[in-house]
Amino acid sequence: MLEVRDLTKTFGGLLAVNSVNLTVPDRTIVSVIGPNGAGKTTFFNMITGIYQPDKGSIQLAGRELVGLRPDQVTEAGIARTFQNIRLFSTMTVEENLMIGRHPRLKASYVDALFRTRRFHEDEREAREAARAILDFVGLGRYLKEMAVNLPYGDQRTLEIARALATTPKLVLLDEPAAGMNPRETETLKALIRRIRDDLGVTVVLIEHDMRLVMTLSEHITVLDYGTKIAEGLPHQIRNDPRVMEAYLGRGAAAGDYGKEGGEVRA
Numbered sequence: 001m002l003e004v005r006d007l008t009k010t011f012g013g014l015l016a017v018n019s020v021n022l023t024v025p026d027r028t029i030v031s032v033i034g035p036n037g038a039g040k041t042t043f044f045n046m047i048t049g050i051y052q053p054d055k056g057s058i059q060l061a062g063r064e065l066v067g068l069r070p071d072q073v074t075e076a077g078i079a080r081t082f083q084n085i086r087l088f089s090t091m092t093v094e095e096n097l098m099i100g101r102h103p104r105l106k107a108s109y110v111d112a113l114f115r116t117r118r119f120h121e122d123e124r125e126a127r128e129a130a131r132a133i134l135d136f137v138g139l140g141r142y143l144k145e146m147a148v149n150l151p152y153g154d155q156r157t158l159e160i161a162r163a164l165a166t167t168p169k170l171v172l173l174d175e176p177a178a179g180m181n182p183r184e185t186e187t188l189k190a191l192i193r194r195i196r197d198d199l200g201v202t203v204v205l206i207e208h209d210m211r212l213v214m215t216l217s218e219h220i221t222v223l224d225y226g227t228k229i230a231e232g233l234p235h236q237i238r239n240d241p242r243v244m245e246a247y248l249g250r251g252a253a254a255g256d257y258g259k260e261g262g263e264v265r266a
């Protein structure tokens with residue numbers, strides 16, 4: 001589904017992502033992990049067209065994405081969430097989803113201006129889709145609620161719902177469990193599995209919660225100082241000395257990898 005080759009990005013003299021390759025098969029759940037500043041978010045930002053890479057290629061189901069704008073990447077089939085919540089807080093839950101739906105609508109500016117039949121059809125379709133997605137993620141009861149009034153964990157789920165509203169082939173989740181309590185994280189884990197199993201959407205996540213990463217991922221790629229230092233199955237990564245070194249060498253970024261005597265909690 002996703003084939004990243006030789007992806008490279010520098011900021012001034014800093015090599016933030018250094019010639020990274022990543023292959024993500026269709027309908028898999030994979031994780032990109034690494035200590036703080038390893039280049040994970042920069043990697044996501046290149047895939048989604050926010051940053052243009054200095055070098056490399058990014059193909060989604062065979063289509064080259066380098067050079068596309070973020071909205072064109074969304075249209076091509078990649079949706080994402082961000083490390084920090086980016087909802088329209090003064091809009092309702094339904095409206096947040098309808099905005100997520102926008103790239104898939106057919107009506108033009110002129111249709112909207114003159115409220116044509118196509119405009120009304122689009123609006124009805126977007127409302128129906130919003131309702132279906134909210135039910136799917138378990139937020140159906142909040143349809144007309146202001147996004148800002150939702151509990152924290154539900155706001156994060158709403159962000160995932162908004163990403164799903166673009167009907168992606170692949171979704172990139174940037175630290176979806178950040179700030180969640182263990183119960184919310186369990187619910188999130190089940191949701192991510194259902195996104196893959198029921199919707200057939202491929203999932204790539206950046207996550208610091210090692211328990212979640214180790215139990216959810218089918219494949220893990222580890223970055224350190226912008227370079228891929230390891231990749232493989234969860235049990236291989238858990239026992240990889242290079243990975244332990246990367247985390248422990250930096251004081252095992254609070255609550256993460258290697259916290260308990262060099263072993264990963266999983």
Ligand SMILES: Nc1ncnc2c1ncn2[C@@H]1O[C@H](COP(=O)(O)OP(=O)(O)OP(=O)(O)O)[C@@H](O)[C@H]1O
Binds near residue numbers: 037
């Ligand atoms: N826009 C930018 N301009 C300059 N340097 C940047 C920019 N974005 C990221 N960097 C630098 O690139 C490196 C990689 O940062 P990035 O945010 O991708 O890491 P990360 O693995 O996502 O970290 P974290 O886990 O803390 O979110 C860091 O040294 C960071 O300071």
